[in-house]
Amino acid sequence: MTVLDQLEPQEVLRFFETLTTIPRGSTNEERVAAWVVGFARERGLEASSDEVHNVFVRKPGQHGGEDAVPLVLHGHLDMVCEKAEGVEIDFVNDPITIKVVGDEITADGTSLGADNGIGVSYILALLDSTELPHPPLEVVLTAMEEKGKVGSSKFDTSRLTGSRMIDFNWITDTEILAGCSGDVTFTVDVPGELETVPASHTSALRLLVRGLMGGHCEFDIHLERANAVLLLARALVALGEVADVRLASPHGGAQNNAIPADADVVLALRPEDEKAVREAVSDLQATFQREYATAEPKLRLELADAGAVPGQVFSKAAGERLARLTTLVPNGVISWNLDVPGVVETSNNLGTIRTTDDGARLMSTITSALTSRKHEVLDRVRNLASLAGGGVTVQEYGLDAPEFPYRPDSPLLATARAAYTDVIGSEPDVHVSQCSLELGMFSRAVPGLDVISIGTELRDLHSPNEAVKHTSVAKVWPLVREVVTRLADDKKEA
Numbered sequence: 001m002t003v004l005d006q007l008e009p010q011e012v013l014r015f016f017e018t019l020t021t022i023p024r025g026s027t028n029e030e031r032v033a034a035w036v037v038g039f040a041r042e043r044g045l046e047a048s049s050d051e052v053h054n055v056f057v058r059k060p061g062q063h064g065g066e067d068a069v070p071l072v073l074h075g076h077l078d079m080v081c082e083k084a085e086g087v088e089i090d091f092v093n094d095p096i097t098i099k100v101v102g103d104e105i106t107a108d109g110t111s112l113g114a115d116n117g118i119g120v121s122y123i124l125a126l127l128d129s130t131e132l133p134h135p136p137l138e139v140v141l142t143a144m145e146e147k148g149k150v151g152s153s154k155f156d157t158s159r160l161t162g163s164r165m166i167d168f169n170w171i172t173d174t175e176i177l178a179g180c181s182g183d184v185t186f187t188v189d190v191p192g193e194l195e196t197v198p199a200s201h202t203s204a205l206r207l208l209v210r211g212l213m214g215g216h217c218e219f220d221i222h223l224e225r226a227n228a229v230l231l232l233a234r235a236l237v238a239l240g241e242v243a244d245v246r247l248a249s250p251h252g253g254a255q256n257n258a259i260p261a262d263a264d265v266v267l268a269l270r271p272e273d274e275k276a277v278r279e280a281v282s283d284l285q286a287t288f289q290r291e292y293a294t295a296e297p298k299l300r301l302e303l304a305d306a307g308a309v310p311g312q313v314f315s316k317a318a319g320e321r322l323a324r325l326t327t328l329v330p331n332g333v334i335s336w337n338l339d340v341p342g343v344v345e346t347s348n349n350l351g352t353i354r355t356t357d358d359g360a361r362l363m364s365t366i367t368s369a370l371t372s373r374k375h376e377v378l379d380r381v382r383n384l385a386s387l388a389g390g391g392v393t394v395q396e397y398g399l400d401a402p403e404f405p406y407r408p409d410s411p412l413l414a415t416a417r418a419a420y421t422d423v424i425g426s427e428p429d430v431h432v433s434q435c436s437l438e439l440g441m442f443s444r445a446v447p448g449l450d451v452i453s454i455g456t457e458l459r460d461l462h463s464p465n466e467a468v469k470h471t472s473v474a475k476v477w478p479l480v481r482e483v484v485t486r487l488a489d490d491k492k493e494a
Contacts, residue, residue, distance in 0.1 A: 065488030068135030076145030119168030148398020170455025179406030214261030217349030
């Protein structure tokens, strides 16, 4: 007996439950890619994976769809790995523990991976079906979508013969997504000028930001939630004004496209400065809590014993440079779309800070409906790095993902809208979103490709509160079946 075996539709949910047992965080997709390839080959299908673990599968059309125009199906294999404070899990090796709460499936203190596990599960169910009429299927399941869309940048689109694509990486069942923004991810490397800790600095404390909501870098960016990496940097700047603190092992955030919910750093300091540092942290916590009383009611800034004094620390100048530079990186909503009221045009999410061999690295993702605005923000960061000096460098990471333009005359959109009305009994909203998906890359790489995205009700993506409504899966699966059945009748021109 499994957790989801009493829920419908089993054709989809049994695959989702299997996916939750396979660790598949970004850059850790090898095992899930091998499982999908094996699944497809067991059914006699052509299947392969590439060097970054993108998976490609072909399935012939069936039950009258053999000569139809091929249909590309797209989802991504990886997930964002976030956990609640106090939860112990090894995301590289451990499965996700799932549970059913009312009409939702959620995880036990971690992100769920419904983004995009549910979408992949619809595709697996279509590959598994022997009775459903459908056109020839070309399945692309990308790796590292959640980390700079690296997988899609490496996928060989010349393998595709289809002229229409259904993506399943959307977050609501009331809409058909027909356009979205693009994004670019970048890194900022700050040399630490590492040196032996001064002999006078015999105390070590860990400064921690905890209790934040976190969330998705696009769907939640307008909610004015606190960014743990930025709060940590603000605190470091303030502490540098009351004591000679030296930094070691900065760490924060889970991934570039998740709003960071936690961050910490080790401080080496003189014992006589500890009282002033503790008082400053207490004052800062009160300030932060006032600023974010509504958005972040559980925010905490605290000190803990760090144990042994670190052997190496950032130089005083490098530590100050890292802290001050970080506070100046643009973050949050940068501009609103004046043509579509209430929709963000451009935003940036400062997602992570990590210790490197010679200092620290920030990773951040800019999302925009306009490529030029996206690069204008990136140029700001490059200018900031130039002014900071000290060997600070900025590099693009992964795919510079273009926007996915809306096509009001899309035949695929017309088919999906008609099927939605007939199956669901209401008109879908046709939505153009501020989020960035991989669809712009595919539509640009494959001239004339007709693209839409069909979604399921998800909430709190990229956070330990992530959930999917199984009742929504039950609503969407008949729609998916109906759309592909109708596309089986769309024959190739002779």
